Amino acid sequence: MSKLIRVGAAQIEPKLGDLEANRKKIKSFIEKAAKLSIDLLVFPELANSGYNFASREEAEKCAEKIEDSRTIKLVEDLSSEFNMYIVLGFNEKGEDGLYNSAVLISPDKGVLGVYRKVHLFYREKEIYTPGNSFYVFDTKIGKIGIMICFDWIFPEATRTLALKGAEIICHPANLVLPYCPKVMPWRALENRVFTITANRIGEERDLRFIGMSVICSPKAEYLAIASPNLEEIIFADINPSLARDKKITPLNDIFQDRRSDVYFS
Amino acid sequence: MSKLIRVGAAQIEPKLGDLEANRKKIKSFIEKAAKLSIDLLVFPELANSGYNFASREEAEKCAEKIEDSRTIKLVEDLSSEFNMYIVLGFNEKGEDGLYNSAVLISPDKGVLGVYRKVHLFYREKEIYTPGNSFYVFDTKIGKIGIMICFDWIFPEATRTLALKGAEIICHPANLVLPYCPKVMPWRALENRVFTITANRIGEERDLRFIGMSVICSPKAEYLAIASPNLEEIIFADINPSLARDKKITPLNDIFQDRRSDVYFS
Numbered sequence: 001m002s003k004l005i006r007v008g009a010a011q012i013e014p015k016l017g018d019l020e021a022n023r024k025k026i027k028s029f030i031e032k033a034a035k036l037s038i039d040l041l042v043f044p045e046l047a048n049s050g051y052n053f054a055s056r057e058e059a060e061k062c063a064e065k066i067e068d069s070r071t072i073k074l075v076e077d078l079s080s081e082f083n084m085y086i087v088l089g090f091n092e093k094g095e096d097g098l099y100n101s102a103v104l105i106s107p108d109k110g111v112l113g114v115y116r117k118v119h120l121f122y123r124e125k126e127i128y129t130p131g132n133s134f135y136v137f138d139t140k141i142g143k144i145g146i147m148i149c150f151d152w153i154f155p156e157a158t159r160t161l162a163l164k165g166a167e168i169i170c171h172p173a174n175l176v177l178p179y180c181p182k183v184m185p186w187r188a189l190e191n192r193v194f195t196i197t198a199n200r201i202g203e204e205r206d207l208r209f210i211g212m213s214v215i216c217s218p219k220a221e222y223l224a225i226a227s228p229n230l231e232e233i234i235f236a237d238i239n240p241s242l243a244r245d246k247k248i249t250p251l252n253d254i255f256q257d258r259r260s261d262v263y264f265s
Numbered sequence: 266m267s268k269l270i271r272v273g274a275a276q277i278e279p280k281l282g283d284l285e286a287n288r289k290k291i292k293s294f295i296e297k298a299a300k301l302s303i304d305l306l307v308f309p310e311l312a313n314s315g316y317n318f319a320s321r322e323e324a325e326k327c328a329e330k331i332e333d334s335r336t337i338k339l340v341e342d343l344s345s346e347f348n349m350y351i352v353l354g355f356n357e358k359g360e361d362g363l364y365n366s367a368v369l370i371s372p373d374k375g376v377l378g379v380y381r382k383v384h385l386f387y388r389e390k391e392i393y394t395p396g397n398s399f400y401v402f403d404t405k406i407g408k409i410g411i412m413i414c415f416d417w418i419f420p421e422a423t424r425t426l427a428l429k430g431a432e433i434i435c436h437p438a439n440l441v442l443p444y445c446p447k448v449m450p451w452r453a454l455e456n457r458v459f460t461i462t463a464n465r466i467g468e469e470r471d472l473r474f475i476g477m478s479v480i481c482s483p484k485a486e487y488l489a490i491a492s493p494n495l496e497e498i499i500f501a502d503i504n505p506s507l508a509r510d511k512k513i514t515p516l517n518d519i520f521q522d523r524r525s526d527v528y529f530s
Contacts, residue, residue, distance in 0.1 A: 118524050118527055119522055119524065121514070121517060122514040122515070122516050122517060123516065125516050130524075131527075132526070132527055133527050134527060150517075153454075153455055153513075153519060154455070154519070154522075154523065154524075155420030155421075155424065155455055156420075156424075156523065156524075156528040156529070157528075159420065159421075159528070159529070160527070160528050160529050163529055179451075179454065179485060182451075183451045183455075186444075186447075186448050186451055189418075189444065190418055190419070190420055220444065248418075249386070249387040250387070251387050251388065251390050252386060252387060252415075254418060254419070257384055257419075258419065258421065259383050259384065259395075259419075259421075260529075261397070262383055262396075262397055262398050262399060262425070263421040263422075263424070263425050264421070264424070264425050264428055264525075
């Protein structure tokens with residue numbers, strides 16, 4: 001795979017608890033992205049439901065099972081119609097609990113995979129069950145890894161995805177702290193991958209989300225940055241195969257140079 | 266340990282291959298630091314010898330054995346005289362090869378420890394033998410970990426030191442790429458430690474060093490930044506015990522939240 005693909009982040013403002021309104025918004029942003037010929041579009045964390053639930057009960061009321069979800073069905077249809085890969089932050093009702101998930105949907109196969117957030121932030125711990133793995137999905141447009149929001153602060157998250165072969169890390173987020181958009185170029189650099197952080201905007205109860213969605217290159221460049229307060233799509237044209245080159249000098253391959261024998265213990 | 270200590274970086278320009286000149290410069294900067302009441306002073310990588318050797322042979326000519334080193338003896342004497350902990354980048358002649366090392370010298374015990382650079386940069390691979398461990402040293406002023414220059418790009422290096430208990434990471438460097446001073450606040454944040462990057466200035470053959478030594482806090486603040494091109498001391502007053510607090514929200518301790526069970530494999 002050496003051709004350019006166009007990747008984007010849909011920076012939107014989901015409405016807390018209003019699945020129908022959120023479906024409409026997601027649909028309209030996929031349609032906008034299609035007009036921009038985007039091949040891979042990332043939505044924020046919990047885009048189907050909103051974020052700041054007062055209780056687990058409130059979160060559960062607008063959680064959806066993937067197999068029954070009208071939101072997923074809609075996104076599958078639009079993905080197929082527009083030949084677009086889509087990563088959607090998703091309030092998931094699992095077999096044994098609620099998950100703060102992200103679903104990867106492909107034009108030809110529907111749901112390709114589900115990532116359940118591993119590192120839960122603050123009161124999410126009172127609502128969601130944490131996930132137990134990071135996944136990389138091999139697609140026609142490149143190898144796609146997924147992490148969600150607070151995962152960014154753990155360098156092990158991006159590292160794990162990159163070691164598993166991710167060329168593009170899709171990163172739905174609902175950021176409230178100012179750090180992440182500043183750190184993502186370095187996560188991209190230290191792993192030589194592309195990153196797409198799709199954040200949300202707006203306020204929910206006592207939380208204010210910071211926008212500033214970013215797309216970063218393996219050379220720590222910002223390829224696109226969104227505003228702090230507008231709904232918008234940002235996008236960039238990337239060659240995912242560049243992420244396979246882990247050399248930063250003729251004698252330094254940052255993956256081969258890793259010294260697992262001396263880390264941590 | 267909850268009192269403030271004053272930590273500094275001596276941003277100097279060592280002279281390639283001139284041990285005597287470098288000893289004089291090191292002495293004069295320790296004396297300057299003493300006038301500033303600095304408790305812990307970090308010198309750049311290979312401060313005794315300069316960096317950009319044309320060959321292993323040239324590097325060996327000005328490598329020193331720690332036990333015979335006039336440089337180490339001098340620094341031990343000054344450390345004791347001024348009651349100052351000192352970390353010195355050191356071109357080390359080991360029992361079985363050359364090492365790009367950093368030596369920690371304490372006022373009361375002389376050489377407390379030696380770190381040999383684990384991740385060698387570019388042509389250093391043709392000269393030096395890599396080290397095999399990261400160390401943290403428990404001192405009267407706090408727990409001190411050491412890494413050298415290019416180690417910064419591997420998040421595992423700072424992480425390993427922090428997991429081993431480092432409160433302050435001393436980071437002698439000879440940086441030529443522009444990234445590291447921008448990344449260090451995030452290394453400090455993601456591990457909730459203090460960092461002291463002591464870089465050098467000047468040129469050697471085809472290499473130009475970028476200066477910009479930085480001292481960073483566990484909250485990703487720059488506590489001090491040096492110029493790109495002047496010899497100078499930067500310093501800051503820190504409370505190392507703050508680095509023991511790994512909480513970033515009331516429910517998130519970034520060390521307890523680590524998920525070793527899902528990383529890497």
